[in-house]
Amino acid sequence: MTLAITDLIKTFAQPGGGSLTVLDVPTFNIAAGEQVALIGQSGGGKTTLLHLIAGLLAPDSGSIKIDSIELTKLSEEGRDRVRASSVGYVFQTFNLLPAFTAIENVRLGMTFGHGKQDAKRATELLGRVGLADRANYKPSQLSVGQQQRVAIARALAGKPKLLLADEPTANVDPNSAENVLELIRQSCQDEQIALLMVTHSMDVANRFDRVEKLDEINRAFSNAASH
Numbered sequence: 677m678t679l680a681i682t683d684l685i686k687t688f689a690q691p692g693g694g695s696l697t698v699l700d701v702p703t704f705n706i707a708a709g710e711q712v713a714l715i716g717q718s719g720g721g722k723t724t725l726l727h728l729i730a731g732l733l734a735p736d737s738g739s740i741k742i743d744s745i746e747l748t749k750l751s752e753e754g755r756d757r758v759r760a761s762s763v764g765y766v767f768q769t770f771n772l773l774p775a776f777t778a779i780e781n782v783r784l785g786m787t788f789g790h791g792k793q794d795a796k797r798a799t800e801l802l803g804r805v806g807l808a809d810r811a812n813y814k815p816s817q818l819s820v821g822q823q824q825r826v827a828i829a830r831a832l833a834g835k836p837k838l839l840l841a842d843e844p845t846a847n848v849d850p851n852s853a854e855n856v857l858e859l860i861r862q863s864c865q866d867e868q869i870a871l872l873m874v875t876h877s878m879d880v881a882n883r884f885d886r887v888e889k890l891d892e893i894n895r896a897f898s899n900a901a902s903h
């Protein structure tokens with residue numbers, strides 16, 4: 677999988693009227709299997725960039741190519757299909773389904789992905805994130821760090837080619853953060869999944885193949901930062 681972004685512009689209507697250009701990114705690429713850390717100031721557009729790459733949002737203009745697929749030419753349903761087959765997402769807020777158990781949440785990641793649920797892989801993934809004994813617990817019965825690990829297992833379940841992780845260690849203590857981070861990096865390495873992770877920690881970022889400072893590659897930065 678390669679990701680190639682060119683001349684990407686994203687503008688949001690503002691609550692008080694008018695609009696704000698949050699992203700104006702001439703170029704941004706990720707090579708197959710590459711691990712890239714994305715840093716930048718709060719409100720600088722990191723989550724917005726991840727949402728655009730995942731196809732959860734559409735840009736005003738520009739190109740987002742995942743391999744040979746031009747995401748910006750697809751309908752919302754088309755983008756959903758690309759995400760299901762190729763892109764895993766670990767959300768800041770996890771987005772687990774509260775009515776389902778840990779193992780069911782992981783299996784749902786497969787339903788969205790390859791259609792068929794692979795019970796063995798779901799069990800393996802929960803084991804890999806250290807939650808073999810919590811398979812039948814619901815999110816409300818899990819700690820925040822455990823919920824986060826379920827979210828990681830779910831994101832890996834569909835065998836993505838690219839994993840997007842939005843500050844996955846923001847809500848856990850430093851020791852757990854270290855473990856979660858290594859878990860994500862190692863899993864991506866083992867499965868040859870490219871990784872784009874938002875982080876506020878330079879210590880974390882420095883372990884990646886590459887560190888991208890959004891404020892430097894985003895021409896809208898001074899614009900966004902002044903708001």
Ligand SMILES: Nc1ncnc2c1ncn2[C@@H]1O[C@H](COP(=O)(O)OP(=O)(O)OP(=O)(O)O)[C@@H](O)[C@H]1O
Pocket residue numbers: 688689690691698716717718719720721722723724725900903
């Ligand atoms: N739906 C929306 N409507 C209007 N403005 C939005 C919307 N979503 C995001 N924004 C604005 O876009 C800017 C970038 O937001 P974004 O969440 O991408 O930043 P971020 O870099 O991820 O920040 P943080 O590090 O604090 O999570 C912010 O100024 C925000 O107010």
